[in-house]
Amino acid sequence: MLPNDPVPGFDPNAGSPIPATTAEQWTANYRDQPLTAEEQAGSKRIKAYYFGNEFLNTVQQQEHCVGLRFYMGLEKDLNGDKSKDNYQLIVVGVDKDGHDIVPRTQADGSVQGMDGIVGDGSAKCPDNCDPTSPLN
Numbered sequence: 001m002l003p004n005d006p007v008p009g010f011d012p013n014a015g016s017p018i019p020a021t022t023a024e025q026w027t028a029n030y031r032d033q034p035l036t037a038e039e040q041a042g043s044k045r046i047k048a049y050y051f052g053n054e055f056l057n058t059v060q061q062q063e064h065c066v067g068l069r070f071y072m073g074l075e076k077d078l079n080g081d082k083s084k085d086n087y088q089l090i091v092v093g094v095d096k097d098g099h100d101i102v103p104r105t106q107a108d109g110s111v112q113g114m115d116g117i118v119g120d121g122s123a124k125c126p127d128n129c130d131p132t133s134p135l136n
Contacts, residue, residue: 010098012066020134027135042083047136048125049089056091059117062101065093069100073120091119 031047039045059068070091077084093101093116102116129136 004099005097007098012094012096012098014067024134038082038085043085044124044126046087046124046126048129049122050125050128051091051119051122055119055121059091059093059119062093062115062117064095065101066096067094068092069094088120089122093117 027047031045035045036043056068059065068091070089073088073090075086075088095101100116102118104112106112125136
């Protein structure tokens, strides 16, 4: 696949509502999983990430953006303390062909597409949760 070819199977209109009861069950399933080794060492299990409209609108309003893609990331403690590792949710805009709108490093080390916004800075639950939500 060439860099400008559409991503096979990409649907720019992906996503649909699900019943609240399904969301409740899925989040309960996630919360009920056994603790990982990192969580046993003190790392928090992230249940939710919050991004404000202003930031998400900035990403969505990029030229050619038809939607958002969210990536899971892991910020590791520089001293190797696994209890201080933090899971991150990274958001990028996506074009009609399914390509992330991000700067790309070429084989020669040069960067193409400097305008793409790659975002994090979300508020995480815990500690920023809705204690009354059935999803929490």
